[in-house]
Amino acid sequence: MANIAIDSIKERTFDAIVIGSGASGGWAAKEFAEKGLKTLVLERGRDVKHIQDYPTTNLYPYELEHRGEMTYEDKQVNPIANRCYAYGEDTAHFFVKDDEHPYIQDKEFDWIRGYQVGGKSLLWARQTQRWSDHDFEGPARDGFAVDWPIRYRDIAPWYSYVERFVGIAGNSDGLATLPDGEFLPAYPLNAVEDHFRRSVDRHFSGRHIISARCAHLSQPQPVHLQQGRVQCQNRLLCRRGCPFGGYFSSNSSTLPWALKTGNLTLRPFSVVHSILYDQESGKATGVRVIDANTGGELEFYAKVIFVNASALNTNLILLNSTSGRFPDGLGNDSGLLGKYVAFHNYTAQITAQYDGLLQYRTDGRNPAGGGYIPNFRNVHRQETGFLRGWAAAVGAGRYERRSRDGVGHELKDGLLHATLGNWGIHSHMMAETIPKASNRVWLDAQKRDQWGVPLLHISVDYAEDDWQRRQDYYEQMTAMYEAAGFTNIRTKDTPRRPGNDVHEMGGVRMGHDPKTSLLNSWNQLHLCRNVYVTDGACMTSTATQNPTLTYMAFTARAVDHAVRELKRGDL
Amino acid sequence: MKFYMNRRSAVRTLLYIAGGSLMLPCCMRESGRASIALTNLSVSEADEQLLAELVEALIPATDTPGGRELLLHLFVLRMVDDCHGPAEQQVFTDGLAAFSGWSQKELGRPFAEAAPDKRTALLRRIGESGGTDIRQFFAVTKSRTIQGYLNSQYVMTNLIKYELVPGRYDGYAPADRPPAHG
Numbered sequence: 062m063a064n065i066a067i068d069s070i071k072e073r074t075f076d077a078i079v080i081g082s083g084a085s086g087g088w089a090a091k092e093f094a095e096k097g098l099k100t101l102v103l104e105r106g107r108d109v110k111h112i113q114d115y116p117t118t119n120l121y122p123y124e125l126e127h128r129g130e131m132t133y134e135d136k137q138v139n140p141i142a143n144r145c146y147a148y149g150e151d152t153a154h155f156f157v158k159d160d161e162h163p164y165i166q167d168k169e170f171d172w173i174r175g176y177q178v179g180g181k182s183l184l185w186a187r188q189t190q191r192w193s194d195h196d197f198e199g200p201a202r203d204g205f206a207v208d209w210p211i212r213y214r215d216i217a218p219w220y221s222y223v224e225r226f227v228g229i230a231g232n233s234d235g236l237a238t239l240p241d242g243e244f245l246p247a248y249p250l251n252a253v254e255d256h257f258r259r260s261v262d263r264h265f266s267g268r269h270i271i272s273a274r275c276a277h278l279s280q281p282q283p284v285h286l287q288q289g290r291v292q293c294q295n296r297l298l299c300r301r302g303c304p305f306g307g308y309f310s311s312n313s314s315t316l317p318w319a320l321k322t323g324n325l326t327l328r329p330f331s332v333v334h335s336i337l338y339d340q341e342s343g344k345a346t347g348v349r350v351i352d353a354n355t356g357g358e359l360e361f362y363a364k365v366i367f368v369n370a371s372a373l374n375t376n377l378i379l380l381n382s383t384s385g386r387f388p389d390g391l392g393n394d395s396g397l398l399g400k401y402v403a404f405h406n407y408t409a410q411i412t413a414q415y416d417g418l419l420q421y422r423t424d425g426r427n428p429a430g431g432g433y434i435p436n437f438r439n440v441h442r443q444e445t446g447f448l449r450g451w452a453a454a455v456g457a458g459r460y461e462r463r464s465r466d467g468v469g470h471e472l473k474d475g476l477l478h479a480t481l482g483n484w485g486i487h488s489h490m491m492a493e494t495i496p497k498a499s500n501r502v503w504l505d506a507q508k509r510d511q512w513g514v515p516l517l518h519i520s521v522d523y524a525e526d527d528w529q530r531r532q533d534y535y536e537q538m539t540a541m542y543e544a545a546g547f548t549n550i551r552t553k554d555t556p557r558r559p560g561n562d563v564h565e566m567g568g569v570r571m572g573h574d575p576k577t578s579l580l581n582s583w584n585q586l587h588l589c590r591n592v593y594v595t596d597g598a599c600m601t602s603t604a605t606q607n608p609t610l611t612y613m614a615f616t617a618r619a620v621d622h623a624v625r626e627l628k629r630g631d632l
Numbered sequence: 633m634k635f636y637m638n639r640r641s642a643v644r645t646l647l648y649i650a651g652g653s654l655m656l657p658c659c660m661r662e663s664g665r666a667s668i669a670l671t672n673l674s675v676s677e678a679d680e681q682l683l684a685e686l687v688e689a690l691i692p693a694t695d696t697p698g699g700r701e702l703l704l705h706l707f708v709l710r711m712v713d714d715c716h717g718p719a720e721q722q723v724f725t726d727g728l729a730a731f732s733g734w735s736q737k738e739l740g741r742p743f744a745e746a747a748p749d750k751r752t753a754l755l756r757r758i759g760e761s762g763g764t765d766i767r768q769f770f771a772v773t774k775s776r777t778i779q780g781y782l783n784s785q786y787v788m789t790n791l792i793k794y795e796l797v798p799g800r801y802d803g804y805a806p807a808d809r810p811p812a813h814g
Binding site for chain 1: 689690691692694698710711714715716717748755774778780783784787788791792794796798800802803804805806807809
């Protein structure tokens with residue numbers, strides 16, 4: 062009997078455990094497995110195998126029973142998921158339904174989740190921009206949150222490392238606020254986006270419109286072909302899963318790469334309950350898992366644990382990892398665990414039209430979506446009444462107008478004979494928000510979910526300065542639109558709840574000091590150094606960039622650190 | 633004729649693939665019920681046939697198929713049954729019944745038996761029908777018919793071609809080049 066028990070423990074013992082298989086978890090898996098460590102990836106949802114588990118990927122619009130629309134019943138049952146722009150008849154199977162994992166909204170919060178192998182890397186918007194020192198130095202300069210314990214030079218080589226493998230389309234634009242990377246050819250701006258770019262260059266110093274940088278293979282390199290990925294085919298059906306591997310997901314890229322090493326064990330249906338802590342050694346020893354199929358509890362053990370469960374679930378797991386030493390959650394002597402959660406403010410759009418350049422139209426589809434305006438506010442000095450700033454996406458297109466007037470032959474003719482409209486321009490805001498102690502998550506003292514894990518309270522809200530940033534976006538974009546000769550300029554508030562941006566961050570922030578932060582400069586818990594957090598939970602501030610690229614770079618850097626520490630016997 | 637039948641059967645097959653549960657062509661039914669399984673709407677075979685005539689009046693067959701052949705009436709029913717709430721469904725079925733009565737009164741015969749030009753003339757006067765139910769029923773039916781038409785396999789493969797795999801993007805394409813769609 063003793064031998065069986067020992068064998069069983071052996072089978073459940075690995076060098077490294079990674080909690081979560083999304084963009085950052087996938088990177089942890091790849092890096093550990095490549096470096097020869099026996100690695101266990103725990104995924105709470107089902108398996109999704111590249112291509113074979115993309116059931117809608119090749120469907121034509123008329124093959125979707127409701128042409129992509131969600132049913133009335135689904136909208137009643139899943140209002141949270143339905144408010145996400147990416148949720149539809151062709152993608153709903155990759156989203157968590159509202160009752161699948163309940164949480165408590167102390168303030169309205171749309172928690173958008175993808176519980177499956179690959180997580181939300183199947184669903185992401187694929188926009189990838191580097192942070193600059195303007196972003197890393199922000200909290201220290203402007204006196205909010207805490208100082209980031211790293212600077213751009215610390216992460217720059219890891220951005221490069223990740224970008225080469227992921228494949229990022231972009232131009233070298235030479236902007237200090239948005240450092241260049243290892244780029245595949247960019248998707249060029251179209252005629253009116255280009256016109257807008259030239260106009261802004263001419264009329265506004267320090268402002269730039271660049272081709273949006275995105276994780277699409279515009280020109281695959283050998284390392285991408287080795288992953289089994291080929292050139293992006295401009296389908297823009299990405300969120301169904303891409304049979305070409307044209308965009309980066311864990312499913313198409315890091316996970317199969319890790320599996321090929323023979324060092325990866327991928328265990329779906331594994332809901333992590335908590336991290337096990339051994340007071341004597343001062344280390345985490347493993348994780349407690351609830352098998353989602355059987356409801357049974359089991360433990361896995363490893364020398365190092367990476368928490369990549371998605372920002373708020375990472376908070377949840379750490380808060381639930383209590384012990385005699387850490388009664389308030391693992392590494393949480395400071396009481397800051399779960400606090401200073403932040404997000405991106407996406408609640409503004411501005412549209413216009415342009416009556417020139419009618420000799421051009423677009424043909425095909427642009428995976429990058431158009432142009433990107435890096436933040437130009439408060440870069441060199443504080444110049445507005447609010448801190449930090451905003452970035453903007455901008456795209457232009459000509460739409461075919463089809464008359465829907467009348468009935469009979471008039472209607473049929475109208476529908477079949479399109480006229481090309483003038484150019485329309487669209488932009489949306491991506492604004493930084495300032496982390497606050499009052500924006501926080503915590504565990505309910507009594508209520509448990511179906512796996513026996515406490516329910517998460519979420520209390521996160523906008524603040525007055527968010528609306529000041531939005532007003533500035535409207536004013537500056539209007540001025541830039543007018544200078545470009547755009548007309549019919551309309552601003553539009555989009556009343557999205559926090560969380561609906563799907564960029565929730567923080568709660569386990571990085572910093573120099575265990576008294577004011579949870580993680581050190583290598584993403585290790587200050588107080589339990591063999592636990593690393595490299596997903597959105599680690600973020601000290603939010604900047605304006607889409608965050609996934611930064612999580613991936615943090616992850617590769619942290620694994621490199623962990624393996625060096627293990628070799629030295631320091632973990 | 634053979635081509636016609638093949639195309640027709642292809643459309644029905646497609647509808648089936650798309651998840652509709654089409655059981656039998658209208659003329660072979662004796663149940664008096666609609667030919668697709670509906671969860672919420674109470675629609676008779678006669679209602680369905682009236683709706684088929686209405687979608688045909690909206691989008692008539694020419695040298696290309698019309699609404700009836702493309703089974704747009706079944707698409708309208710599918711969407712109203714699944715994607716509209718109870719209040720809108722009630723307005724739809726009330727409006728359908730009211731439309732049946734109003735059109736019979738105005739045309740002096742059932743809508744289905746009136747000549748095509750009489751039907752279109754009547755539909756142009758829908759605003760004068762008096763009932764808000766009729767107008768709302770008609771607005772939903774027209775909107776869903778247009779959606780079903782533009783997103784039908786026939787239109788997307790023959791008339792306004794949908795590209796699943798464009799494989800290109802050109803931001804400076806000449807505006808006078810025939811459009812590619814997506």
